[in-house]
Amino acid sequence: MNVVEQTWNWFTDPASWGGSGGIWIRLAEHLGYTGMVLGISVVVAVPIGLWLGHTRRGGNVVIGLTGALRSLPTLGLLTLFALWIGIGLTAPVLALVILAVAPLLANAYAGVAAVDPAVVDAARAQGMKEWQILFTVEIPNAVPVLFGGIRNAALQIVATVTVMAYIDLGGLGRFLIDGLAVRDYSRMVASMLLAAVLALALDGILALVQRMLTSPGLVKEES
Amino acid sequence: MNPVSRNASRREVLGLAAAASVLGLTGCGLSGKNALGPSKGKGTIVVGSADFVESQIIAEIYTAALQNAGHKAESQPAIGAREAYIGAVKQGSVSVVPDYSGNLLQYFDKSATESTAEDIMSALAKVVPKGLQVLEPSPAEDKDALVVTKDVAKKYGLESLEDLGKVCSDLKLAGPPEFQERAYGLPGLEAKYGCVPAKFSPINDSGGPLTVKALLDDQVQVADIFTTTPAIEKNDLVVLEDPKNNFLAQQAIALIRKDQVPQAAQDVINKVSKTLTTQDLIRLNDRVSGDEKASTVQAAKDWVSDKGL
Numbered sequence: 001m002n003v004v005e006q007t008w009n010w011f012t013d014p015a016s017w018g019g020s021g022g023i024w025i026r027l028a029e030h031l032g033y034t035g036m037v038l039g040i041s042v043v044v045a046v047p048i049g050l051w052l053g054h055t056r057r058g059g060n061v062v063i064g065l066t067g068a069l070r071s072l073p074t075l076g077l078l079t080l081f082a083l084w085i086g087i088g089l090t091a092p093v094l095a096l097v098i099l100a101v102a103p104l105l106a107n108a109y110a111g112v113a114a115v116d117p118a119v120v121d122a123a124r125a126q127g128m129k130e131w132q133i134l135f136t137v138e139i140p141n142a143v144p145v146l147f148g149g150i151r152n153a154a155l156q157i158v159a160t161v162t163v164m165a166y167i168d169l170g171g172l173g174r175f176l177i178d179g180l181a182v183r184d185y186s187r188m189v190a191s192m193l194l195a196a197v198l199a200l201a202l203d204g205i206l207a208l209v210q211r212m213l214t215s216p217g218l219v220k221e222e223s
Numbered sequence: 224m225n226p227v228s229r230n231a232s233r234r235e236v237l238g239l240a241a242a243a244s245v246l247g248l249t250g251c252g253l254s255g256k257n258a259l260g261p262s263k264g265k266g267t268i269v270v271g272s273a274d275f276v277e278s279q280i281i282a283e284i285y286t287a288a289l290q291n292a293g294h295k296a297e298s299q300p301a302i303g304a305r306e307a308y309i310g311a312v313k314q315g316s317v318s319v320v321p322d323y324s325g326n327l328l329q330y331f332d333k334s335a336t337e338s339t340a341e342d343i344m345s346a347l348a349k350v351v352p353k354g355l356q357v358l359e360p361s362p363a364e365d366k367d368a369l370v371v372t373k374d375v376a377k378k379y380g381l382e383s384l385e386d387l388g389k390v391c392s393d394l395k396l397a398g399p400p401e402f403q404e405r406a407y408g409l410p411g412l413e414a415k416y417g418c419v420p421a422k423f424s425p426i427n428d429s430g431g432p433l434t435v436k437a438l439l440d441d442q443v444q445v446a447d448i449f450t451t452t453p454a455i456e457k458n459d460l461v462v463l464e465d466p467k468n469n470f471l472a473q474q475a476i477a478l479i480r481k482d483q484v485p486q487a488a489q490d491v492i493n494k495v496s497k498t499l500t501t502q503d504l505i506r507l508n509d510r511v512s513g514d515e516k517a518s519t520v521q522a523a524k525d526w527v528s529d530k531g532l
Contacts, residue, residue, distance in 0.1 A: 079428070079433065082433050082436070083432055083433065083436055086436060086437065086440045086442055087424065087426065087433060087436070087437045087442055088442070165400075165425075165427070166426075166427045166428075167424075167425075167426050167427070167433060168397070168424035168425050168426055174425075177400050177425070177427050178400040178401075178403070178404075178425065180400075181399060181400035181401035181404075181427070182400075182401045182404050182405065
């Protein structure tokens with residue numbers, strides 16, 4: 001029996017789906033971790049990116065910093081943090097937030113900084129306050145780029161949340177790591193398939209949300 | 224699924240990852256030598272090893288002892304996983320490799336059920352392929368063991384796994400992910416000692432620093448780690464006895480190719496095995512993997528001259 005057949009058998013076995021270690025629970029855990037990490041990352045990175053973009057300052061710092069963050073290996077960070085603060089949710093969440101902050105910060109900055117200065121000046125000339133300019137002019141114009149960052153971050157998180165199973169947490173990575181430990185390759189393949197499907201589904205949903213949030217004026221301009 | 228060797232498979236995985244990364248970085252083997260193309264002259268005894276530190280240390284010990292006894296010997300460390308280094312012995316490019324008795328038996332006979340040190344040795348003698356031979360086993364043993372902190376041992380009166388069985392349901396246990404499914408893991412603990420822990424925490428570092436940290440932080444009270452882990456000595460951990468032999472005996476042992484290792488050289492290796500203890504392995508591992516970062520060769524040479532071999 002080859003791995004493809006074994007994987008098929010694993011998927012068609014009802015025992016794989018139910019129970020505390022079944023696919024449904026692992027999917028829910030995976031989505032839960034992804035949502036939590038994405039939420040924290042957005043709260044941390046987007047306001048900073050927007051503000052830097054609005055002031056048009058610190059571009060070099062943002063580019064350098066996000067480039068450096070992207071190069072940090074998440075599994076290494078997870079191990080490092082877990083050695084400092086112990087096993088549990090905090091260490092992997094911290095490691096994944098560092099992963100996700102980079103595209104969010106970069107895109108929030110770039111989205112706002114790229115808004116036509118003439119538009120911003122026009123708003124300012126009409127007497128709008130700085131926060132009004134940011135919220136009513138710059139952010140709506142930056143939505144496509146900003147949201148691109150969110151989608152990028154979400155994809156990276158949903159793919160990388162599998163590392164949480166390196167320590168005693170759940171998610172789809174459990175199948176990957178437990179499968180590897182006992183050389184059960186069918187489980188590993190299944191885990192990758194599930195993570196890939198989940199990533200595509202999540203990206204599809206975010207694409208819809210993006211379309212709803214984007215100002216009609218911008219869409220017309222693009223098409 | 225696959226009942227093969229216990230700690231071997233973990234290590235193979237780690238070893239493969241390590242080897243892959245090193246290969247990726249430097250484009251050559253760990254030793255800087257070509258592991259596949261030996262440069263040995265005629266009559267040279269080539270000592271190979273698996274690609275984890277302890278195996279390399281033992282191989283260097285064999286090499287140093289053989290050289291001190293006037294034999295021509297050279298080491299070829301970090302050949303790879305068991306399939307690779309035993310293949311090299313069979314094929315004749317390597318004459319000696321260190322291994323562990325239980326794992327080696329499971330490798331040659333997947334259906335073997337022997338678990339005590341003596342049974343494993345007598346079974347092993349029968350299944351070793353023609354032309355190969357295992358030498359005398361060492362008292363030094365590197366096997367899975369459940370350990371607890373001194374405080375936990377005192378609090379629950381723990382000395383052996385039988386004691387653990389009585390209080391197991393109050394305690395959390397950490398181990399590598401395969402511990403959940405392998406025969407010696409949770410299934411064995413339940414069958415032999417009636418021990419079903421309150422929670423099993425899989426930690427994928429083969430009883431490494433994260434597992435030890437979880438134990439010391441009391442996030443878990445029992446952990447599965449190897450008996451030669453330096454952390455046992457450093458943190459005064461208590462290794463629970465295993466009277467019913469749930470964990471296979473894993474004595475350090477040399478597998479040789481008979482036509483390449485003369486009797487005098489076999490005697491040298493046997494003497495090394497007799498002298499080597501689990502404590503020695505803990506200290507040697509600590510010198511190499513701990514803060515000192517001594518080379519395997521240096522650690523091995525120091526041990527050999529300390530013991531006057």
